[in-house]
Amino acid sequence: MTRSPADRTSPSLVRRHGPVVAVCVGGALTSLDLTIVNVALPQLADDLAAGLSGLQWVVNAYTLAFASLILTAGALSDRLGDRPVFGSGVALFTIASAGCGLAPSAEVLVAARAVQGIGAAAILATSISLLARSYDGPRRATAIGAWVTVGTLAANLGPLVGGVLVDGLGWRGIFLVNVPIGLVLLIALPVLVPARSGHPAPGRDRRPDVGGVALAVAGLFALNFAVLSGSERGWRDPAVLGASGVAVLALVGFVLLQRARGERAMFDLRLFRIPSFSAAIVLSLLTRMASFGALPFFVLWMQGPLGLSATATGLCLLALSLPVLVLASLSGRLQRVLSARVLIASGNLAAAAGALALLVAIGPGSGWTAALPGFALIGAGAGLVFPSLMGIAVGVVTPDRAGMASGMANTFFPLGTAVGVAVFGVVSTAAADAEDAVVAGLDAIAASMAALCALGVLVALTLIRDSDRIGSD
Known part of the structure; x- marks a missing residue:
């Protein structure tokens, strides 16, 4: 095989670790900007005379563009x-x-912010497929674990980093800090990622599926808009109903078009014939709903009835994020001795136990310490599930379809969060007539989380198969 100039000139250490360094830096940037902006909203409102609707769109524009374009x-x-x-x-x-x-x-x-979201979608959608093409076996699992670890750390540190930057540089600093980091990554990219690691498969049709792209973007944008707006405006709001209708029509049209185009399709629907791939997609939705979708309600409990500051709340959430960091960083070693099926089932089981611990521990007189054991178990579950899940999505398809597989799996991460927030909002509201509405709402959410995680165990044990191999269809 002919080696590129980057291969010949870069040291062996760089060739071994360059791709994972590149995707981790990219992942840190995109994950940080999901959460860093929240602490700057008061300054933004004052400086730009932005109302509540404008502030919501500063947050949502990034998320909507990001979620709508990952698959594409x-x-x-x-x-x-x-x-x-x-x-x-x-x-x-x-x-x-x-x-x-x-x-x-x-x-x-x-x-x-919308353009930022487009860039973030391109970074995220290609990160796992880059790692899949650059590494094999346990090295791939270790690389994906590192990517999950860095992304989780960045997302959790977002409010803290944002607070420091806002205090020192003003709200503009939270965005401008990305510029030198992004420029350095761009300059170093040819060395960090050899060209052969990022080439499409020989003979692959490079012409874009314009119709598929248009329908996928329209459908996913409308779907995410409906889910994000439904909990704010109400599910009978004309804009929400209209977006829901557009989402159904566009996504049905996308499926029909992809079936008709066959080999030339933007997304090969035959991948769903692989049980393990289908499991990865379903679990991407379920695990995101059960973890990130429920988290805002526990944050509101800590900062509302318990009266904790934003900093104190962030410290409490370390009980959730630290197990993710530890177990995700060990994913390569764990996958040497346990199958992905066992790891994902065990992770969902741990998260279900964590949700039940929250259900039992949180009562009318409970303090913040009551949530820590449950948070730790949920974090441990996420640390076991996420690296293995992404490894399955790209590990059971041919290399020329790694990007579409990664894009499909990642599409359900932001969507799962939005759906989780919407579903748990309905669940919490249904319990509002109880004597202690806040605790009753959290109990209902915790019970729903446990049910979702139990379903995740069932999906993992039923559909994930060690016999699925690369190229199966």
Whole structure:
């Protein structure tokens, strides 16, 4: 095999670790910007004269663009190559970050945040497929575990880092700090990721499926908009109902078009014939719903009835994030001795136990310490599940479909969070007539979390099969 100039000139250490370094830096940037902006909203409101609706769109514009384009970016990477799409995402994210930091109005900031989300989608969608093409076996599991660890750490540190930057540099600093990091990553990318690691498969049709792209983006945008807006505006709001209708029509049209296009399709629907792949997609939704979808309600409990500050709440949540970091970093070693099926089932079982611990421990007179054992078990479950889940999604398909597989699995992460928030909001509201509405709502949420995790155990044990091999369909 002909080696690229980067292969010949870069040291062996860089060749071994370059791809994981690149995707971890990219993952840190995109994960940080999911949470870092929240602490800057009061300053944004004062400086740009932004109302509540404008502030909501500063947050949601990033999430909507991000969630709507992950599948498309992953599919395009199979046709154009992972490294070009990843690099384009880094470049777009960096330019958009500068636009956010220099925004003269709330409207410009919202637009720049949407462009940031597009760049983040390209980075995220190609990260796992880049790792899948760069590493095999336990090394792949270790690399994916490192990516999960860094992303989790960045998301959890977002409010703390944001607070420091806002206090020191003002709200613009939380965006401008991305610019030098993004530029360094772009410059180093040819060395960190050899061209051969990001090339599409030979003979792959590089022409984009324009119709598929349009329907996928429209459908996923409308679906995420409906889910995000439904809990705020009400599910009978005309905009929510209209978006729901557009989502159904566009996604049904997408499925029909992909079936008709066969080999030329943007997404190969035959991947769903692989039981383990289908399990990975279902579990991507369930695990995100049960963990991140429920988290905001426990944060509201700590900062509302318990009166904890944002910093104290963040420290409490370390009980959840630290087990994720530890177990995700050990995923390579764990997968040497246990199958992904066992790890994912065990992780869901641990998370179910954590949800039941929250159900039992939190009562009308409970303090913040009552939640710590449950948080720790849920975090441990997530640390076991997420690396193995992403490894399955790309490990049971051929290399030329790693991008679309990764894109599909990642699509359900932000969607799962949004659906979880919406579902648990309904569950919590249904318990509002109880004597202690807050505790009753948390109990109902915890019971629902346990049920979702139990379903996750069943899906893992039933559908994930060691016999599924790369290229099965």
